[in-house]
Amino acid sequence: MLSLNGTWKFFTSENKITNFKGIFEDQIEIPSCVEEFFDHKKYMLFKKDFAIDFDPQKRYFLNFDAVDYHADIFINGNFLGSHDGGYTPFSFEITKFLKRQNEIIVQVHDLEEEMATDILHGKQNGIPNWYGNISGIWRDVYITEKGRNFFDELYVDASYLKHSLKIHGSLEDKANSKIRVILKDEEKVLIDKSHLLDSKDFIFEFSVDKIIPWSLDNPKLYSLQLELIEDKVIDLWESKIGFRDIESVNGKILLNGKEIFIRGALDQDFYPVTLYTTPSISYLRDEFLKAKQMGLNLLRCHIKVPDKRYLDLADEVGLLIWEEVPNFDKFSEKSIREYEKTLFEIIKRDYNHPSFVIFTIINESWGVDLSKAEQREWMNEIYSKSKGIIGNRLVVDNSACCNNFHIESDLNDFHFYKSLDHFEDWNSDLSRFASGTFKTFSTYGDSKENGQEPKMISEFGVWGLPAFIRDVKRMDRSFRDIKETIPNGVEDRFLNSSLSRHFKNYEEFAILAQKEQFNALKYQIEEMRLHDKIKGYVITEFTDIFWEANGLLDMHRRPKWGFELLKWINSDIVIIPRLKRYNFYKDEEIDFDITISNYSNISGKFDLEIDFEEDKVVKEMNLTGKITHVKESLKAKKIGLKKIWFRLKKEDEILSRNYIEVGIFKRSGKNHQGKIINIESPGKYNFGDATVEVVKKKDFLEGNWISNFNWMDPKTFSDLSENGIVDMRHVHLLKNDLLMHVTGNGEILFGTTYGWIYGDFAYLARIHKGDEEIILTTLALSEEDPISGALKDDLI
Numbered sequence: 010m011l012s013l014n015g016t017w018k019f020f021t022s023e024n025k026i027t028n029f030k031g032i033f034e035d036q037i038e039i040p041s042c043v044e045e046f047f048d049h050k051k052y053m054l055f056k057k058d059f060a061i062d063f064d065p066q067k068r069y070f071l072n073f074d075a076v077d078y079h080a081d082i083f084i085n086g087n088f089l090g091s092h093d094g095g096y097t098p099f100s101f102e103i104t105k106f107l108k109r110q111n112e113i114i115v116q117v118h119d120l121e122e123e124m125a126t127d128i129l130h131g132k133q134n135g136i137p138n139w140y141g142n143i144s145g146i147w148r149d150v151y152i153t154e155k156g157r158n159f160f161d162e163l164y165v166d167a168s169y170l171k172h173s174l175k176i177h178g179s180l181e182d183k184a185n186s187k188i189r190v191i192l193k194d195e196e197k198v199l200i201d202k203s204h205l206l207d208s209k210d211f212i213f214e215f216s217v218d219k220i221i222p223w224s225l226d227n228p229k230l231y232s233l234q235l236e237l238i239e240d241k242v243i244d245l246w247e248s249k250i251g252f253r254d255i256e257s258v259n260g261k262i263l264l265n266g267k268e269i270f271i272r273g274a275l276d277q278d279f280y281p282v283t284l285y286t287t288p289s290i291s292y293l294r295d296e297f298l299k300a301k302q303m304g305l306n307l308l309r310c311h312i313k314v315p316d317k318r319y320l321d322l323a324d325e326v327g328l329l330i331w332e333e334v335p336n337f338d339k340f341s342e343k344s345i346r347e348y349e350k351t352l353f354e355i356i357k358r359d360y361n362h363p364s365f366v367i368f369t370i371i372n373e374s375w376g377v378d379l380s381k382a383e384q385r386e387w388m389n390e391i392y393s394k395s396k397g398i399i400g401n402r403l404v405v406d407n408s409a410c411c412n413n414f415h416i417e418s419d420l421n422d423f424h425f426y427k428s429l430d431h432f433e434d435w436n437s438d439l440s441r442f443a444s445g446t447f448k449t450f451s452t453y454g455d456s457k458e459n460g461q462e463p464k465m466i467s468e469f470g471v472w473g474l475p476a477f478i479r480d481v482k483r484m485d486r487s488f489r490d491i492k493e494t495i496p497n498g499v500e501d502r503f504l505n506s507s508l509s510r511h512f513k514n515y516e517e518f519a520i521l522a523q524k525e526q527f528n529a530l531k532y533q534i535e536e537m538r539l540h541d542k543i544k545g546y547v548i549t550e551f552t553d554i555f556w557e558a559n560g561l562l563d564m565h566r567r568p569k570w571g572f573e574l575l576k577w578i579n580s581d582i583v584i585i586p587r588l589k590r591y592n593f594y595k596d597e598e599i600d601f602d603i604t605i606s607n608y609s610n611i612s613g614k615f616d617l618e619i620d621f622e623e624d625k626v627v628k629e630m631n632l633t634g635k636i637t638h639v640k641e642s643l644k645a646k647k648i649g650l651k652k653i654w655f656r657l658k659k660e661d662e663i664l665s666r667n668y669i670e671v672g673i674f675k676r677s678g679k680n681h682q683g684k685i686i687n688i689e690s691p692g693k694y695n696f697g698d699a700t701v702e703v704v705k706k707k708d709f710l711e712g713n714w715i716s717n718f719n720w721m722d723p724k725t726f727s728d729l730s731e732n733g734i735v736d737m738r739h740v741h742l743l744k745n746d747l748l749m750h751v752t753g754n755g756e757i758l759f760g761t762t763y764g765w766i767y768g769d770f771a772y773l774a775r776i777h778k779g780d781e782e783i784i785l786t787t788l789a790l791s792e793e794d795p796i797s798g799a800l801k802d803d804l805i
Contacts (some may be wrong), residue, residue: 041144074148097354102295119144132336157245169222175636228327251363271545273307304579323364374413417457424468429529443540470549472716473526475563493764527571538606581609677798697778699753747787
C-alpha cells in the first residue's frame with residue numbers, strides 16, 4: 010500500500026471550478042476536514058503529485074476512505090469517476106493511467122444546509138445543523154496493489170456457540186483458482202485447507218474445536234488469512250476475527266449465551282480541533298481505555314460512520330459498538346437510494362468485527378414521517394433487508410423518543426431526558442416503560458412487537474460544564490439560535506451574574522456543575538437498575554461536543570468530576586440504597602431499602618457492609634437472581650452532612666460499593682413566623698426598589714435537555730450543602746417549579762442558571778427595603794422537614 014496522506018495543494022471557492030491550472034494558492038494536510046484550516050465554501054480542489062514504482066503485471070487502485078460530499082476524481086488529466094456520499098470508502102482502478110510521476114486532482118462539492126436535506130449528513134449539515142459543516146478529504150487516501158484477480162467482498166461469521174467458522178464472499182472476476190484458508194491462534198495453526206474454485210462466489214464452512222470466545226473481559230482474537238492461488242499467490246486477505254454470538258432472547262441480551270447488561274455512552278465522534286477526522290490511533294486508544302475505566306461496555310457511534318480503526322481497536326480492547334446510518338432530513342427517492350447504498354457499504358466494511366453488535370436504521374424518526382404508511386413500510390422493509398445481510402447482530406428499526414415508535418426491532422429502546430429536579434418524573438417514566446404501560450410500538454395496526462424485545466434507555470443524560478474551554482473550535486455558534494447553547498463569553502457571564510459573589514471563579518462553579526451531573530446520572534442509573542425488565546442504557550454522552558456539555562469527558566477527553574466513581578455505578582453488580590427522605594433530625598431512625606442488581610457470573614452468600622461513622626453493620630446477603638432486596642435501619646447520631654457507605658464483599662475483596670448522602674439536623678427552636686415570604690404563583694411583585702418576576706419552570710426552563718445548574722450560597726448555607734451543591738437532600742424543595750427574576754436591590758442566595766450560564770434566576774433572595782430586609786422564596790419549605798427548618802435558621 011502506498012499512502013498519499015500528507016500535504017496536498019488546495020484551492021476553495023463558492024463557485025464551481027472549471028479551470029484547474031495555476032489556481033492552487035494554499036496547502037492542506039490530508040486527511041483533514043477543510044474547516045480545520047479554512048472557512049467552509051461549496052467547492053474545493055485538491056492536488057497531489059506522487060511517484061510510484063509499479064509492476065506492469067499488477068493492478069492498482071486509488072482508494073478514498075471518505076470524502077464529503079460529492080467528489081470528481083482525475084489522474085494525469087484523465088477523469089476516473091465521481092462519488093456521492095460523505096461517509097464510506099470508494100476506489101477507482103488507475104492501472105492504465107499510471108506513470109512513474111503522477112498527478113491526482115480531486116474536486117469536491119459540499120452542499121449548503123438548505124440543499125442537503127435529502128442527502129445523508131448526520132449532525133454536520135442539514136436542518137438543524139447541530140455541530141457545523143465538515144467537508145473535503147477527511148479520511149485516508151492510498152494506492153493498493155492487486156493481482157489480476159482478487160478478493161472483492163469477504164464476510165466472516167465466527168460463532169462461539171456453534172464452534173463454527175463460515176466464510177462467504179466473491180472474487181472480482183470469475184476464475185479457475187484455489188483459495189487457501191488459514192486460521193491461527195498466534196503461531197498455532199487451527200485450520201489450513203485449500204478449496205478449488207471455478208466461479209466468482211464462494212462459501213466455506215468449518216467446525217472449530219477448543220476456541221475461546223471474544224468477550225468484554227477477554228477479547229480473544231484469531232488471525233484469519235485467505236490466499237488466492239493461480240500457480241502462485243495472486244492476492245492475500247488478512248484480518249483479525251473473534252468468535253462471538255449476540256442474541257435477543259426472552260427480553261434478555263445474551264453475549265455468547267450469557268446475559269449481559271448494556272452500559273453504554275453515545276459517542277458523537279467529533280474532536281476539538283480535527284472535527285470529524287480521528288486525530289490518531291493513540292488518541293482513540295486513550296479514550297477507549299477511559300471508557301472502560303468508567304465501567305462502560307458499549308459505545309453508540311451516533312449517526313456517523315466511525316473510522317475503521319475505531320472498530321479495530323474496539324475488537325482489541327473489548328468494547329461493544331453500536332453503529333448507525335447517518336440521517337437525512339427529507340424522505341425522497343434520492344435520500345432512500347443513497348441511504349440503502351450507504352447501509353450496504355457500512356456492512357461490507359464492518360461485517361467482520363466482533364465488537365460491532367447493534368445497528369440502527371433511523372434515529373428518532375429523523376427524515377421519516379411515521380404517520381405515513383409508505384414511510385413506515387419502507388423502514389420495516391429496510392429492517393428486514395438488514396437482518397438478512399448483517400450477520401449475527403441486533404437491528405433497531407427506529408431508536409425512538411417523544412411521539413415516534415418502533416414497528417419491528419430486536420430491541421425496545423427509548424430516549425428519556427430529565428434533570429434531577431424532576432426525579433419523580435424520571436421514576437414514573439421508567440416504571441411505565443418497564444411495565445409496558447408506556448407504548449413504544451406502532452399503534453397503526455402494523456406493529457410486529459412480540460413482547461420479548463429487551464428494553465433499553467438508549468439516550469438519557471444531563472449537562473456538566475467543562476472547567477477547561479480553550480482550544481476547542483466552534484465555541485461561538487449556537488444550536489437552533491438558542492442563546493443558552495453559545496459557550497463563548499461564559500466567563501464574562503459568570504462575572505456579571507450572582508454566581509461571582511458566591512464562587513471564586515468560573516472553574517470552581519464548573520466543578521459544582523459536574524458534581525450535579527454526576528449525582529443526576531448516579532441516581533438515574535440506580536433507578537434503571539431497580540427494574541429487571543430494563544436491560545441496558547446509553548448515557549448522552551461520552552464526550553462534550555462544542556456547545557453540548559453533557560459528556561462524561563470534556564471535548565479534550567479530560568475526565569469530569571466523578572470519573573473514578575463511575576465504575577461502581579456502571580458495573581455488573583450495583584448496590585442501590587434508597588431512602589424515603591434524605592434529611593433527618595438527630596436521633597431519628599434512618600430506614601434503608603437496599604437493592605443489589607447483579608448481572609455478573611457470581612452468586613451465593615456475600616457480606617453487605619454498611620458504614621456510617623462509628624456504626625458498621627454487616628449483613629449476610631444471598632445473591633440468587635438479578636435483583637436482591639434487604640432492609641436495614643441506623644440511628645442518626647451526629648449532626649452534619651454525612652455519607653453512608655455500602656460495600657458488597659467476599660472475604661476482603663470488594664465486589665461493589667456505593668454511597669448515599671444525608672443531612673442530620675437539630676430541631677429548630679426559632680420562631681420563623683412572618684420572617685420569610687413564600688411566593689406561590691407566577692406574576693410580577695414589587696418590594697421597595699426591587700421588582701420580582703415569578704415564572705413557571707416549564708418548556709425550556711424545565712432544564713430537562715439543556716440543563717439548569719442549581720446552587721446555593723456556600724457560606725450562608727454551609728450546614729446544608731458541601732460547597733453550594735444542590736443534591737438529593739435539596740431537590741424536594743424545588744417541587745413548586747417557580748423561578749424568580751430579581752431586578753433592583755436584591756441578592757440571590759439560592760438560584761439556578763441554564764446552559765452556558767444564561768439567566769440569573771432565584772429560588773430564594775434577600776431583598777433590601779430601606780433598613781428592612783425581606784426574604785423571598787419559591788421553595789417548598791415545610792415545618793416537618795429538617796432541612797427546611799435549618800435553612801430558615803440560617804437566614805434569621
